[in-house]
Amino acid sequence: MFCGVPLGAPHVFIKIFGEVIAVSESISEKIASFWLDEKKRSIVFQLLVICIVGLFAWYLISNTVQNLHRQHIATGFGFLKKPASFEIGESLIPYSSSDTYAKALLVGALNTVKVSFVGIIITVILGTFIGIARLSSNWLISRLAAIYIEVMQDIPVLLQLFFWYAIFYETLPGPRQAICPVDGVYICNRGFIFPIPKYHPAYGYAFLAFIVACVAVYILRKWAKRRQDLTGKTFPVFRVSLALILGLPLIVWFAYGAPIVMDIPRIQGFNFVGGTSFTPEFMALLLGLVLYTAAFVAEIVRAGIQSVSKGQWEAALAMGLTHSQVLRLVVLPQALRVIVPPLTSQMLNLTKNSSLAVAIGYPDFVSVANTTINQTGQSIEGIALIMLVYLIFSLSTSAFMNWYNKKVKLVER
Amino acid sequence: MTENEAVVKPPPSDIGILGWLRKNLFNTWYNSLLTIVTIFFLWKSIPPFIKWAFFDAAWFSPPKVCRQIDGACWSVITKNIRFILFGFYPYEQQWRPLIAMLILFALLYYSKERSHWNKRLFYYWLVGLAVMGILMKGGIFGLPSVESTKWGGLPLTLLLSVFGLTAAYPLGVILALGRRSKMPAIKTLCVLYIELIRGVPLISLLFMGSIIFPLFLPEGITISKILRAQVAIILFTAAYIAEVVRGGLQAIPKGQYEAAASLGLNYYLTMRLIILPQALRIVIPPTVSVLISAFKDTSLVVIIALYDVLKTTQTVLSDPQWMGFSREAYIFLAILYFLGCFSMSQFSRKLEKELDTGR
Incomplete structure (x- = not known):
């Protein structure tokens, strides 16, 4: 019995010791396993990053609030309702300096839309031509297109805008000596002046007829597709649609006696009366944006056309499709899949680059917002508005892009 | 070698400059038309431009002379080149940004070769950027700030x-x-x-x-x-x-x-x-x-x-x-x-x- 004690004591000690070690081991194991668990580790890391970003944002905001308070600048969008008291050179809607800032900004936004819309249409047409010219078998044409693309891509668009603006202001003559390429069309330092048709009710009805024709074409296409699916018979949809869309408005126009009275501009005193005009600022902006972006569009179109292999043409022709059917059913759908996504991003680039208007005095959204900021001192709100407007443009474009990508995606098995 | 085996040379219109022209500029009727129209436009625009830019141009004359000639007035560049290139940098110190730019160009030129892409290049850039910064800013080594x-x-x-x-x-x-x-x-x-x-x-x-x-x-x-x-x-x-x-x-x-x-x-x-x-x-x-x-x-x-x-x-x-x-x-x-x-x-x-x- 007695000898058991000295024997037992070390045993107990060891046991206690063992437990101590075991406990400390389990703690370090727990910590280790916590760090080895990817999920827990990532949660800690994310919390850390959010904290840092949040703290940084809080620091900036608190500084800003203090600074604004010190400079006695009121925040908020209340200034939008005050009268703007500045004139805007050109406007799509009636505007005077007694209107509110909100209306001035709307005028600016509409001007941005105007130059972007016109610019995008011309750019796509011009860019497609240059892209096709780049692939031409004619050596001269192909070389010229290549030179155009390389040179235009390598000169900043702002420099191009300044250049065209200078051409309009310095090089072109005044209204009395205006260059007149075609009767009724004048180019001078007041801008680009051209005739427009005088208003006649027939145009309204012709437009109505055009919409009716569009609806009819839509229905016709659906019907033709269903018939082809059911019976295999094809219907010349394209030619009939073209005839409908062009013909219907023309018939209506003729029915009203085909009015073609034009409002032709002429010089009176020191300026033009009649017709309509684009200001030098608008023309310089449009020229600069179009010539610059067309170079990029041309590259995209060239790449798109080249991406469809020759074998596709040969295979489709061997199946007995006609030339136009090959183009419409085989080549274009494949080329467009390559062309459209970068093309939309170029359109967006053109819209964003139109903000450079502020440098040559075209009253686009950024320019009007800049004036507003200078007058009211509401810089944060003004810049937030600029960003918001462009974000709306780009988000809607990318929404369209996603929809289109889904629509044309290759369906693979 | 009999008559039949004689090598037939390609017709002269298919080879040489003539052949190239035929193949690349005049292969179809519309390409021929396009070529002629393009050459016409180039003929109308390039020679006058060259005349304006070079033959009638003034290179170093004062602005008064410039206004009397028909050609380009390049002296707007040559007379103001130092302001255009260096802005308001003190006139007698402008050698400093010039050297800084030359260092930058040398570094860029050296970095062009892929065989030079290693750690040493990184240190060269570090030293180069530091030297450029000192040259631009000054304040030490006796350079005025x-x-x-x-x-x-x-x-x-x-x-x-x-x-x-x-x-x-x-x-x-x-x-x-x-x-x-x-x-x-x-x-x-x-x-x-x-x-x-x-x-x-x-x-x-x-x-x-x-x-x-x-x-x-x-x-x-x-x-x-x-x-x-x-x-x-x-x-x-x-x-x-x-x-x-x-x-x-x-x-x-x-x-x-x-x-x-x-x-x-x-x-x-x-x-x-x-x-x-x-x-x-x-x-x-x-x-x-x-x-x-x-x-x-x-x-x-x-x-x-x-x-x-x-x-x-x-x-x-x-x-x-x-x-x-x-x-x-x-x-x-x-x-x-x-x-x-x-x-x-x-x-x-x-x-x-x-x-x-x-x-």
Whole structure:
């Protein structure tokens, strides 16, 4: 019995010791396993990053609030309702300096839309031509297109805008000596002046007829597709649609006696009366944006056309499709899949680059917002508005892009 | 050799210059028509332009003489070249930015060769940038100090683009990795940043830099206008680089990640040793095109009244003496920008070819 004690004591000690070690081991194991668990580790890391970003944002905001308070600048969008008291050179809607800032900004936004819309249409047409010219078998044409693309891509668009603006202001003559390429069309330092048709009710009805024709074409296409699916018979949809869309408005126009009275501009005193005009600022902006972006569009179109292999043409022709059917059913759908996504991003680039208007005095959204900021001192709100407007443009474009990508995606098995 | 076996030469119209002309310019009737019309237009436009730009031009004459001639007045450039290139930098100190630019060009030229891409090059750049900074700023080694408000012209343009890209590149890589991350919070933050920046024009960021950045800082601290514009350019370029790098990351096959994981590499090592070296190499050509547009975009600082090379030119043009010679001045600038961008795009093409054969 007695000898058991000295024997037992070390045993107990060891046991206690063992437990101590075991406990400390389990703690370090727990910590280790916590760090080895990817999920827990990532949660800690994310919390850390959010904290840092949040703290940084809080620091900036608190500084800003203090600074604004010190400079006695009121925040908020209340200034939008005050009268703007500045004139805007050109406007799509009636505007005077007694209107509110909100209306001035709307005028600016509409001007941005105007130059972007016109610019995008011309750019796509011009860019497609240059892209096709780049692939031409004619050596001269192909070389010229290549030179155009390389040179235009390598000169900043702002420099191009300044250049065209200078051409309009310095090089072109005044209204009395205006260059007149075609009767009724004048180019001078007041801008680009051209005739427009005088208003006649027939145009309204012709437009109505055009919409009716569009609806009819839509229905016709659906019907033709269903018939082809059911019976295999094809219907010349394209030619009939073209005839409908062009013909219907023309018939209506003729029915009203085909009015073609034009409002032709002429010089009176020191300026033009009649017709309509684009200001030098608008023309310089449009020229600069179009010539610059067309170079990029041309590259995209060239790449798109080249991406469809020759074998596709040969295979489709061997199946007995006609030339136009090959183009419409085989080549274009494949080329467009390559062309459209970068093309939309170029359109967006053109819209964003139109903000450079502020440098040559075209009253686009950024320019009007800049004036507003200078007058009211509401810089944060003004810049937030600029960003918001462009974000709306780009988000809607990318929404369209996603929809289109889904629509044309290759369906693979 | 009998008569029948005599080699028949191709007809003279199929070979030589004549054959080339026939094949490339006059192969069909409409191509022939197109060629003739194009040559006519070129004939109408090129000779008068050459006459204007060279034969009738004034190269060094004062503005009064310039106004009497029909040709181009290049003396608007030659007489003001030092202001256009260096802006308000003190006149007798202008050798300093000149040497700084020469160092930059030498470094760029040296970096062109892929065989030079190693650690040593990195140290060369570090030393080079430090020397350039000292030359521009002064204040030590007996060089009089020059405030950054006086920096301008071409050095400013180069400074904004070189520092813009060097700082934006690592930021862009981090953002791209963040966008590909599995952690939702990180991913959301990066996507928000990239899409927000890519959705707005650079000019709005520059406005933000010049107007709102001062409000962000605590009272009493100011940072120079150039630095603010520089920050705006960096933030802008980083978003575009992030998208380019993301393309490279997506191109790496999944097997590479799995192989790295099975070797026991952690995230950092996987990225540093396996993924990024491959991904970044794939995207070198598109990165160069981001570089080109960053270089072109530095011209936008004109709008917030920084004296880059475009603004100094405009300042010269607003001098009544030199008013009306915008065409010549802008053509000169266009050539300057063209040379910069063209050499970069040629470099990118060369690189693309090299990388193509290597894979």
